[in-house]
Amino acid sequence: MMKKDALLVVDVQNDFLPGGALAVPEGDAVIEPINTLMDAFDLVVMTQDWHPRGHISFASNHDGKNVFECIETDYGQQVLWPDHCVAGTFGADFADTLNTSRAVAIIRKGTSERVDSYSGFVEADGASVTGLSGLFKSLGVTRVWVCGLATDYCVASTAIDAAKDGFETRVVMDACRGIDIDGSLQAARNNWHKHNVQETSVAETIATK
Ligand code: VGL
Ligand code: ZN
Secondary structure, three states, X not given: OHHHEEEEEEOOEHHHOOOOOOOOOOHHHHHHHHHHHHOXXXXXXXXXXXXXXXXXXXXXXXXXXXXXXXXXXXXXXEEOEOOOOEOOOHHHOEOOOOOHHHEEEEEEEOOOOOOOOOOOOEOOOOOOEOOHHHXXXXXXXXXXXXEEEOHHHHHHHHHHHHHHOOOEEEEXXXXXXXXXXXXXXXXXXHHHHHOOOEXXXXXXXHHHO
């Protein structure tokens, strides 16, 4: 039973913490709950936003564009972000107090210049997979708990894709923090509810697993 459950820790990286390039308000508040949560799971996987310097999502790569503006791409709308999580830099490293030793796999995403990936499963083109779904399926995972940063972007997208791939999916709300620009947090919650993603807490997860 327990071995069919996975904890998926999304993007708990320096650039998303206070002081980072794309700081999520109170982003550091997820670390302690996530470290606690890991004790309740046999299987822990982490995602890591991992972009080349020329990444399409960086406003700095688009002349005349500002951060948080949107552009049209081959795969649809793309929000432009400050340069963040550049592969191999400090900003892309996991938070130093995050207990990464429990992770059996680390899925890097957004690694190609031409396409972003909020989701840990499928890139924004809707076609390029990371292999995470195959990993979970081959391990017999049926239920996935998602936590980390940011609730309204990478957590939401990852949770929705987990549900689409047939996993029973929950977001551990108090082990997440959001960016919340222009109602993005409420929009993300409405969206994941449509895909049957449930919301839970750290305490409920520990008590019921
Ligand atoms: C994220 C924006 C850009 C996230 C990653 O981890 O939520 N957000 N890249
Ligand atoms: Zn990113």
